[in-house]
Amino acid sequence: MPQKLILVVEDNQINRTVLSGILFAEYRILEAENGQEALSLLKEHKDEISLILLDIIMPVMDGYTFLSIIKADPAYSGIPVIVTTQSGSESDEVTALSYGANDFVAKPYKPQIILHRVASLINLRETAAMINQFQYDRLTGLYSKEFFYQRVKETLQQSPEREFDIVCSDIENFKLVNDIFGVPAGDRLLCGVADLYTKFVSGKGICGRFGADHFACLLERHWEYNDKLFVEANALINALPNAKNVVVKWGIYNIVDRTVPVEQMCDRALLAARSIKGQYGKYFATYDDELRGKLLREQTITEGMEAALAQEQFVVYLQPKYSIKDGGLAGAEALVRWNHPQWGFQHPGEFIPLFERNGFITRLDQYVWEKVCAMLREWEEKGYEPLPVSVNVSRADVYQADLPDILIHLIQKYKLPPSRLHLEITESAYTENPGQIIATVNRLRELGFVIEMDDFGSGYSSLNMLNKMPLDILKLDMNFIQSETAKPADQGILRFIMDLARWMNLSVVAEGVETKTQLERLREIGGDYVQGYYFARPMPKAEFEVLLLEAAKASKEKAPHRAKLRAQQRPLLLVADEEESYRVQAQQTFGSRYQVVGAPDGASALAALDGNEHRVAAVVLSLTLPDCAGFNVLDQLVGMRDIWNIPVIATSPPSEQLEERALELGADDFVCKPYSQKSLWRRVMRTVGIRSSAQRERALEKEAYRDYLTGLLNRRGLSAACDPIREEDLPVAVYLFDLDNLKQINDTLGHLEGDGLIQRFGALLSRHTRKSDLLARYGGDEFIVIMQRMGDEQAALAKGEEICRVFRESCRTDRVPAACSAGIAVCHAQEPLADVIARADEALYRAKSDNKGGCCLWKG
Template identity: 65%
Template sequence: MLSQRKILVVEDNVINRTMLCEILSGQYQVLQAENGQAALSVLKENGDQISLILLDIMMPIMDGYTFLSIVKADKALSAIPVIVTTQSDGESDEVAALSHGASDFVAKPYKPQVILHRVASIINLRETAAMMHQVQYDRLTGLFTKEFFYQRVKEILLRNPNRSYDIICSNIDNFKLINDIFGMPAGDQLLRIVAELYIKKVGDKGICGRFNADQFICLLEHRETYTDSLFIQASEQINSLSSAKNIMMKWGIYEIVDRTISVEKMCDRALLAARSIKGQYGKFCAAYDDELRSKLLQEQAITDGMEAALKEGQFEIYLQPKYRIKDDKLAGAEALVRWNHPKWGMQSPGLFIPLFERNGFITQLDQYVWNQACATLRDWDDRGFDPLCVSVNVSRADIYNTDLPDFLLEMVRRHGLSPARLHLEITESAYTENPHQLIETVAHLREVGFVIEMDDFGSGYSSLNMLNNLPIDVLKLDMKFIQSETAKPINQGILRFIMSLARWMNLSVVAEGVENRDQLERLREIGCDYVQGYYFARPMPCGQFEALLQEHGASVQEEYLQTEPRYDQGAPVLLVADEDAAYREQVKRVFEGRYQVVEAPDQKAACQCFSDCGHRMAAVILSMTLPEQGSMTVLEAMMREKHSRHIPIIATGIQDPLLEEQALEAGADDYAAKPHHQKSLWKRVHRAMDLTASRERERRLQDEVYRDYLTGLLNRRGFDSVMETLQQEHLPFAVILFDINQLKYINHTFGHDQGDRLLMQFGEILRSSTRGGDILARYGSDEFVLVVKQMRNENAVLAKGREICQAFLSGCRQNAISASCSAGIVIADAGTAMDTVMKRTSLALTRAKASGQGGCCLWKE
């Protein structure tokens, strides 16, 4: 149960204070203060918990006006709405209270129905505004959220068709490292500094938003040139204010030349431009251009063709010879891969390997290379060639497969080979991501007989720490390291130290990238064991290597958005239903110009007005003394009709508490006692309009708060709320947690527009594959949840998970997209806590992903 809202009653008269407390205590938790000074003390203790203040004006020690001035000047308290209560019902008091910052005004003696109505309305307005702020503004920086930024850009471009604009975005290089080293508070401070810089630089010439952790973006009026000095200055300002130093910002610029594409795609192009210079020292900004577009199209073409290429055997194994340095004998080879495309010709690995590492396809390609290498070794053994060892690359993505040792062991046994014949090259950069899992996996591989090589030693900062912890057999020195170190005088380099360290650790050393005789002799002099490089041979097809093997033999060593609805044309209608013609004329003079004022002297005319222009009705000023009880007839008719139920109604009549209460109970939003000043009526009408609009926004906002804007499914908050209700029904249920495996890659490579389409596609598959009573939610950025009520059958729920995974995979293939999903499944008893259920589904999902993308796994104890 939600805790009651708190209301502070500030009233010096004990009887009045007690009366207000009795009226409010049934629905609210009431705090009391006898004057303004005491009220400030209460606010100091409870300010952030108070929903509204009921404030008397005339009080000793500190009166209401002084209290209002202090509260409204305090940033932490100024948002709390205040309803002023006073003995006088004069308009001057009301205007004075409102001018001091009061939200509303009620006169004494207190009428319970009126008090409760006004209090509920004001609290509703405040809470709706707060919820709108949460949806539209980033909590940490105060900038627009991504979705609201998109919406605002669309509106600006639509309103200004002849103005030119640019979209500029920024990324912080290695922001995760900043959080890890300096801590989350320092990271948050840095983000606020960047946001303040955006606001200051953009000013009133554009708008700013925050997309993700370190991604900021703005729409800015177009300028002809952007120089590095502009962004260097911005980076220097950020570094001068942040506790984390040496912050590197990368900026991307997209000039909006094509307004037919979506805003999402415009922003993606700016982000792609920023990413294109990531890691480039001295490069601060980049513009989206044809070259970047061509690169993106090329990557798309590579991705579209990669699976077919693997099936058709377009990937070929090349072998680079490895020589023993003491006698120049052929000692082994490194297996590399080339893509012989039927149209493009032979493709360099630098073109497709980094892309495959990002999209996850590298695991399938690695397994293909491993299998081809083993098959080649088996063929040569059968034909009587000298046995040799082959090194193969194990990518970072492969390490996360907990079944890797079993997979490799089964593969070498299938080909009748000893595990020692296959050397596994682990890059040292893999150690920085998940060292614990890497150490555990490599230790297991070494235990079953594989030879472990640390590849690219000397290219990163973690090598010595990795040497200390990782069980390895061979150090493979990085090519660039060899080329730089062998150029130094022999007594100044660190190669000797590395060789001494390797000897002490009983490791063999391989130097790659040897290009000339001088490098070879230098390595021979310091005692290096093996070399490979262009000085000896380039990578070659297996047939050519086979000829080399026949000629020389081998020496083997075994140690190895929905927008607001638009009205029809014509001004909004204000209906004045009143029997007094003079009063109707007064109202008409005040409101005419902004509204089309329609007069109705009786119930029949009022109903006819609803029939003619109800769709344009902005508000109704309704006399409670229409002839023949017509006013109640009109109110009842409006409450019955769905389209008119939300039109604000200001009831008017004589100063009569019973009549006022009757009007409010029948559905009126406010009551204006006659006689009254027309300016007061103007305020009441627009206050009622604000309240009605707020209710409509709240209805939509409620949907936004609990619904994912992109897929229309429940979001995390909505899911938690629904599951809380479900658990109260004490019924068993099954939970399936889905994860889209390649979403991050697709967003980074092809833009969030393409990623969003995938998410919407998965949402539609969930809807079409489930029953009406099932619970569907988008649980995270790339995670979805399906809850099947009253489900105990393990086979049935597994079949459902596989059906949805297969449907998604098939849909992606039809659209030429390389994506799949995995699923973790739990069958839960009614009494199991949801935290426990979701932890189990997460564990099951991890197991499913480890067994191969696209799999389903049922959690078992």
């Protein structure tokens, strides 16, 4: 440990030397000849000095003046001071102590006395500082929780005749203040609230901070609590510099029974505050018999939950889901009910929130998952239609590292595909720790589970989070559906939500449908599935199995229709031949794989193609159709190849002339009549396979030219796209953009956030450029834009500055600012693209050197 530092203030050199000699072995020494010099040393070493030895009679500034200055300054007032003087009179000692000295020693110095008093004062100061750390909250200076309890207990014991209340407060959504404005801003807000508490209770009570955003005070009862009092208090808090629409809830506990532990008094006041969280216009609540009853009820529930699980008092109910399109049973949602032996069936709203708070929800959820998997296995063995069932996954479940392993173990145990178990995660869960939620849900989707966002439309961040979350199904919040159906079909945001879901390839389940009007509204705007009391209430397993039997019966009745529909959805093989025998044989040969359509003449063949081009897998075309229609149909098919590239196998009796003409016109193959069906099968399969392979190759080639993350061109695609640039396209402006702070964003917020920023910048480039411009992701965080026929250099610079500004303003990230820099080079004559990019790169380097987030135009 470093030696402690002592400041010796003495005008006499000999006395300073003597004191330094006494203290040298145990302490470090600073020396000052007078009070003025000592003040300068204090400013420089105030956090190091443990004690001051001070002479009274000195030139420039005497000891009394020095004492009065340092004791008036909070920065120095806590440093202990021992006064040294030639006089040993009692009056001098009293005067020194009245100025704030802690002790007094007379000259000549006695080494043992000096050392003893110095050590005693330093130890006393350090002990007081340590006690002070326990007594006071380090951030706000209010009493700590433990010391607040102690002070309240002492006050109540000392004043039995006076009436007191405990008042506790809770700031709603304080976590958002830290997330949005930063922890330092949140700390400043807490300090401001603490100052208001101190001023309010000054001389009338005791204040403490319990950690986070919870404050408490003991107040002597001098008034009736009313809304006006707390509305004014809330207004004062919102007038603080760091407050942004802060809402505070207060809870009051009237102290009647002083045998109740102080800790319990404060808990009850906080319980009263929490009871009005989220209620607009309510600022305070008082702990009363109703809250007390609720507390006792929760305690009873908590004490009985383990036994209830062991005795299987929790029962799984199923609420059916129906297809809006055909009204058929499409699945179910698993809900839990508590069949208590004394209380009967309990509403989930009474015990689920409590289980979420105490952590028991994870065990209850796993119990439900197991019961549902067992049901699905049983229904599979009974031959029921394999419908999916949705189960709830609470936010506590998601934070378990082994959640995927637990779910995989269950479906393997009951031999189920993961898609049979839909996982419902409430929208509010996505807002708490989105990074971990995204990673976990991505893993579950990779394993084959279907992910549903429950209660969509009830939270503040729906659209923001929807863009980031890996989802398959949206479940619209019940209250949202009921309110939206009151609006005309072309109003409200329900239609927008449906369109958005379609665009994102998400299915939509509407829950809480209670009327025919609501159902018709959903059917009109294109919902997928529905559940609610209009169809069925949640029901036990046995009742749901009746619905499964009815669904199986209906499915059997509809089987022929579905078979016909499936046949109509199969690829189509057109056999255009004047001989019926060939058409019949083709139906027999290809009927199991294709929907075979026969045509005896050219008109029938073209009519069969009309409207079905996208379904036609191949055409077997007789060149000897009546009226020479075979070549007419072939011409039509070849002419369609820019849009519909349909394979054609031409047939005719042996004729070299017909064969050569057909192949020259574009037929893919030729077969002589009569032919075997086996030969025709091989030729059709080969031709279709070759065409499909060529299409796949073209798709893969196209994919090879695109960046997988943004959909823009990659380097290979940019090089290929730049080849056709001609002289009439000049001048050309080449922009090289670089995303600033991307590494910091990846390190701070994670690579998913970084990838999202890259995608948003790619989309921004597409919006702020022309269709004829070339856009490419050049690698990592660099993008290239090539604008042809650019007017002049100033126009090029203005466009670059516009893109940088829009990105800076619209693509914000939490805690780390998003920005981009750009280098621009304008090319007036044809030259290698690499040279122009090199100049843009030089300009980009200068832009980043001068000021990140700006543009620089290359000028040589």
